[in-house]
Amino acid sequence: MHKFPKLIEELSNNNQFDLDHYLDSGVPWTKLNIDVPEFDQNVFDQAVEQSTNWRQQWLFTNDNEHIEVDYQIKEWNGQVLFGPADWDAWVKFAADKQKANDEDRLCMLHRNDFKFEWRLNVDHPIRQFVEKLFPNPQDINIVNFYVLPPGGYLFPHVDPTQGARALNKIYIPLKWSEGNEFGFYKWGNLPIVERNAYLINNYRYAHWVLNRSNEPRVVLDIGANLHTIKDLIEDSFKQA
Numbered sequence: 001m002h003k004f005p006k007l008i009e010e011l012s013n014n015n016q017f018d019l020d021h022y023l024d025s026g027v028p029w030t031k032l033n034i035d036v037p038e039f040d041q042n043v044f045d046q047a048v049e050q051s052t053n054w055r056q057q058w059l060f061t062n063d064n065e066h067i068e069v070d071y072q073i074k075e076w077n078g079q080v081l082f083g084p085a086d087w088d089a090w091v092k093f094a095a096d097k098q099k100a101n102d103e104d105r106l107c108m109l110h111r112n113d114f115k116f117e118w119r120l121n122v123d124h125p126i127r128q129f130v131e132k133l134f135p136n137p138q139d140i141n142i143v144n145f146y147v148l149p150p151g152g153y154l155f156p157h158v159d160p161t162q163g164a165r166a167l168n169k170i171y172i173p174l175k176w177s178e179g180n181e182f183g184f185y186k187w188g189n190l191p192i193v194e195r196n197a198y199l200i201n202n203y204r205y206a207h208w209v210l211n212r213s214n215e216p217r218v219v220l221d222i223g224a225n226l227h228t229i230k231d232l233i234e235d236s237f238k239q240a
């Protein structure tokens with residue numbers, strides 16, 4: 001039987017994975033062990049019918065953003081699938097706060113100040129997929145589609161937050177034809193495989209997207225309480 005000093009013995013016995021430490025470690029992305037089903041075109045069409053245009057919802061127009069974005073964003077858009085229920089009240093509330101904190105963080109910060117709800121019907125397969133990951137709706141802050149048509153792009157940017165510049169959102173490329181890119185400045189392109197799931201740090205590093213393919217690119221974005229999937233994140237990290 002080996003004998004070790006008390007300090008190292010105790011550390012060895014009590015050393016635990018700390019989720020916040022890992023998320024804030026500076027890793028730009030990590031692949032998550034999540035099985036993502038294949039959704040057929042109907043599922044996408046129904047989601048678009050049941051939800052709302054992202055940039056319109058957030059009043060993201062060049063006028064409202066007060067910056068020259070027309071050359072930086074080409075045709076990037078999406079749908080809000082889960083978010084604040086009274087959208088007008090929310091936009092009024094959030095309008096002057098979006099420069100300091102992006103929509104994910106605002107929804108997280110004010111998750112209990114507003115009623116949040118699904119835009120998708122109860123039996124919609126994408127809603128069911130997200131609810132399986134996060135059974136308690138209180139753990140979900142926002143769910144979006146990010147849609148980028150052929151030739152679309154989004155210039156390099158760092159999303160604003162006053163919180164930790166840490167791994168943040170779950171990013172699931174549902175439709176990702178060859179020719180699409182997600183670049184992370186100085187880290188190279190994310191090695192994306194369609195229907196894999198990633199956790200990305202959009203708060204610390206500049207990132208951009210572009211679509212060189214001839215198909216629309218669709219990403220499912222989930223902002224949620226990552227502590228409820230701590231074991232999944234830990235297992236994914238250890239297997240990576």
Ligand SMILES: [Fe+2]
Pocket residue numbers: 157158159202207
């Ligand atoms: Fe971003």
